[in-house]
Amino acid sequence: MEKYNHKKIEKKWQKRWQNSNLFKTDKKDNSKEKFYLLDMFPYPSGRGLHMGHTEQAAVTDTLYRFYRMNGKNVLHPQGFDSFGLPAENFAIKTGIHPSESTKTAIKTFKKQMDSLGLAYDFTGDVITSEPNYYKWTQFIFGKFFENKLVYKKNSKTNWCNSCSTVIANEQVKEGKCERCGTEIEQKYVPSWMFKITDFADDLINDLDKVDWPESTIKNQRNWIGKSQGAEIKFKVKSLKLKVENENLKFIKVFTTRPDTLFGSTFIVLAPEHELIVECQPQITNYDEVKKYIENAKKKTDMQRVEGKGKTGTKLEGIFAINPANNKEIPIFISDYVLSGYGSGAIMAVPAHDERDFEFAKKYNLEIIEVISGGDVLQEAYIGDGILINSGEFNGLLGKEAIKKITEFVKGKMVSNYRLRDWSISRQRYWGCPIPIVYSPDGQPKFVGEENLPWLLPTDVDFIPTGEAPLIKSKELKQRVERIFGKGWTPEADTMDTFVDSSWYFLRYLDPENDQKFASAEAIKHWMPVDLYIGGAEHTCMHLLYARFFVKAMKKIGLIDFDEPFIKLRHQGIVRDKVGKKMSKSKGNVVSPDEMIERFGADATRAYMLFVSPLEDDIIWNEENIIGVYRFLEKVWNLKSLIINYESQITNNKIEKLVHKTIKKVSEDIKELKFNTAISALMILVNEMEKQKEVTVVNYQLLITLLSPFAPHLAEELWAQLGNEEFILMQNWPKYDLELTKDKIINLVIQVNGKLRDVIEVAFDISEEDVKKIALKSEKIKKWLIGKEVVKIIFVKGKLLNIVIK
RNA sequence: GCCCGGGUGGUGAAAUUGGUAUACACGAGAGACUUAAAAUCUCUUGGGGGAAACUCCGUGCGGGUUCAAGUCCCGCCCCGGGCACCA
Numbered sequence: 020m021e022k023y024n025h026k027k028i029e030k031k032w033q034k035r036w037q038n039s040n041l042f043k044t045d046k047k048d049n050s051k052e053k054f055y056l057l058d059m060f061p062y063p064s065g066r067g068l069h070m071g072h073t074e075q076a077a078v079t080d081t082l083y084r085f086y087r088m089n090g091k092n093v094l095h096p097q098g099f100d101s102f103g104l105p106a107e108n109f110a111i112k113t114g115i116h117p118s119e120s121t122k123t124a125i126k127t128f129k130k131q132m133d134s135l136g137l138a139y140d141f142t143g144d145v146i147t148s149e150p151n152y153y154k155w156t157q158f159i160f161g162k163f164f165e166n167k168l169v170y171k172k173n174s175k176t177n178w179c180n181s182c183s184t185v186i187a188n189e190q191v192k193e194g195k196c197e198r199c200g201t202e203i204e205q206k207y208v209p210s211w212m213f214k215i216t217d218f219a220d221d222l223i224n225d226l227d228k229v230d231w232p233e234s235t236i237k238n239q240r241n242w243i244g245k246s247q248g249a250e251i252k253f254k255v256k257s258l259k260l261k262v263e264n265e266n267l268k269f270i271k272v273f274t275t276r277p278d279t280l281f282g283s284t285f286i287v288l289a290p291e292h293e294l295i296v297e298c299q300p301q302i303t304n305y306d307e308v309k310k311y312i313e314n315a316k317k318k319t320d321m322q323r324v325e326g327k328g329k330t331g332t333k334l335e336g337i338f339a340i341n342p343a344n345n346k347e348i349p350i351f352i353s354d355y356v357l358s359g360y361g362s363g364a365i366m367a368v369p370a371h372d373e374r375d376f377e378f379a380k381k382y383n384l385e386i387i388e389v390i391s392g393g394d395v396l397q398e399a400y401i402g403d404g405i406l407i408n409s410g411e412f413n414g415l416l417g418k419e420a421i422k423k424i425t426e427f428v429k430g431k432m433v434s435n436y437r438l439r440d441w442s443i444s445r446q447r448y449w450g451c452p453i454p455i456v457y458s459p460d461g462q463p464k465f466v467g468e469e470n471l472p473w474l475l476p477t478d479v480d481f482i483p484t485g486e487a488p489l490i491k492s493k494e495l496k497q498r499v500e501r502i503f504g505k506g507w508t509p510e511a512d513t514m515d516t517f518v519d520s521s522w523y524f525l526r527y528l529d530p531e532n533d534q535k536f537a538s539a540e541a542i543k544h545w546m547p548v549d550l551y552i553g554g555a556e557h558t559c560m561h562l563l564y565a566r567f568f569v570k571a572m573k574k575i576g577l578i579d580f581d582e583p584f585i586k587l588r589h590q591g592i593v594r595d596k597v598g599k600k601m602s603k604s605k606g607n608v609v610s611p612d613e614m615i616e617r618f619g620a621d622a623t624r625a626y627m628l629f630v631s632p633l634e635d636d637i638i639w640n641e642e643n644i645i646g647v648y649r650f651l652e653k654v655w656n657l658k659s660l661i662i663n664y665e666s667q668i669t670n671n672k673i674e675k676l677v678h679k680t681i682k683k684v685s686e687d688i689k690e691l692k693f694n695t696a697i698s699a700l701m702i703l704v705n706e707m708e709k710q711k712e713v714t715v716v717n718y719q720l721l722i723t724l725l726s727p728f729a730p731h732l733a734e735e736l737w738a739q740l741g742n743e744e745f746i747l748m749q750n751w752p753k754y755d756l757e758l759t760k761d762k763i764i765n766l767v768i769q770v771n772g773k774l775r776d777v778i779e780v781a782f783d784i785s786e787e788d789v790k791k792i793a794l795k796s797e798k799i800k801k802w803l804i805g806k807e808v809v810k811i812i813f814v815k816g817k818l819l820n821i822v823i824k
Numbered sequence: 825g826c827c828c829g830g831g832u833g834g835u836g837a838a839a840u841u842g843g844u845a846u847a848c849a850c851g852a853g854a855g856a857c858u859u860a861a862a863a864u865c866u867c868u869u870g871g872g873g874g875a876a877a878c879u880c881c882g883u884g885c886g887g888g889u890u891c892a893a894g895u896c897c898c899g900c901c902c903c904g905g906g907c908a909c910c911a
Binding site for chain 1: 849
């Protein structure tokens, strides 16, 4: 018999599948139930497909085949998230234009995906850097612009010196650039902002509607960071003009603890607070204050936090009035108060806030205990408790105190969020051009749908200078003047690539439509995504942004649903055998190509699914893939054991096991428990081998069950049995429930909860009968000598537990 | 510091959700085939005691609930991830 040779069969079936257009979905077929199965699409890196892609693909491909065989109309598209920095950096190094290197990389990716036998539908080529795609990114931007969901702001932004561009808050990890690890600086750069904060509440509340991993939901909630509290106004007075009713201003503060208001002994403003400039004439030490502000501006956020202890400067000449007790309290500025959160000002309560306590200790400020608890002269007491030193409110507790004091000082209950608006301007070349032009007097205007796609110019040098490369494009400049008139200028920034990936799942539904980003019918039929598979590293970025896009698009009437991804699961990370992340610099990268060459696509895919549960990391240990390869080999070799007559032994034992396996594999795939599904198949194969014979029917059932995991091998064996249709077009096997139940079972006999005997009995044996057998058993009897039986617990079909004293 | 996960053989991991702990696989050891090796096949493989039958211990640690705990409750320890001066 011929040996299992993956090289021979895999190429052959890949070609046949391609030639018959097997993986193309008829999106208009309403006769079957739809299933939208989505992969997070890849960035087509020049290095080609890595193991992470391979694992994700193995997961969705298995599911695609399973659901299709189960009669669903499965949409399983794939595209490329092809704008981005690596291609541009590569261009700077080599002179090869990003559009060229991107095209080459996409070709490589597709070839590698084919060599894994992946059933992707590439219809319409959804490639974000192609004008027929980014035209619609710009269209949506235009709609957002018209509906005031995007605005331009000159504010402090996160600047990465190495990437020479602004990046969004979500793209800063521990004060460093998420992409290159460079420390982020604060820089004032005019930037287009998406109003994601308008949707903060919906982004939190609608998390109740999705079936996502708990940690991902928690991360999103945490990122949005909603906190409820009160906004309270403090009057500001000047020492020079210390006369009645001579209020300079108000300071608004946000606090989650208005119940501690009587303990507020000073006010702290962020260095950027507007009051400082407004009260300049009244502030007597303005020079000193100015120095502090300038110093603070120079620090990065990291440095502000890391710096030893808190710093600050008192604003001499002015003071605030605590509205609870009308006490005059000093005003400080300090960079421990953030300008971007709340109103950029706090009421400091040193007795009950660690930061305020530290500040008060350093500057010798009054500490008044207003919640009874710890020793507030030693450290701040943070918890809830009974109010003291709070006038008529003494004795109140928690919520009631919060409510009453807020009412008393005419405060307002408000919510604040950690989430900031999404800055999307990038001072780089290889991104979607922002479709905005400026009038001669500097007013921004959307270029208009008739001018889309607003093409990315090609006459540009990419060397980063900190200035957007598009500024240097003559073509763009001329284009703008030609269309809009003399003196009009283009926007030179491009968009964050996360914008491109915030709506691609809609384009897949109708990728060849040149009238709309997708037809209303297609969206209605296919959305939302039934199952989304991708890495957990996107919990605060891509997923948040895509959800925002859907909510914003719904608000302006472009679509009519509010959550894009109903069910989401993450695959783990593929690590090397000592558990390190694979990376080029560590030199521990394993290439899928090499694995396909050595073990085949089937073994590579099945191994990734077998070796650990979906969401756990994969330790890539080559010693282990052998086991899966041997298993596939065994399935191949079983051919020689096929018999054409009815065999009593085989029927009884194997048939029952086959039906049990159908049940187990079907249920496990649905629950994404691929590792145990494959082990169930291994058990079946081991048993068939042991019996030394297998009927054609059972063998066919085995390879059908195997086909989602090892499609090439299954297809080859299926054809060798004389079948003409692809195995993918077969119905998924059904099991006979009766056959999955054992008539004879092993029943456990325990004494005081310890296993003492196992008896073979009918599955439905009565308690009385079990007791009789158990009490006769020598193994049991010896434990009962001289003991009193207190009670007997019987669990039908499982065990009998005799409790003795 | 706060919020999530997670600690089970030499290794990757199972365990019907409270009911036989370690399925499946790798590795290791022994044997068979072979002139030999590779491949393949068979057996053994949590620890201790015992010729054996058998028995005691065992799911990070310490308590608890229960006839019964890897699984539930309380208190710790360690590892991974996210957030972090957010008032």
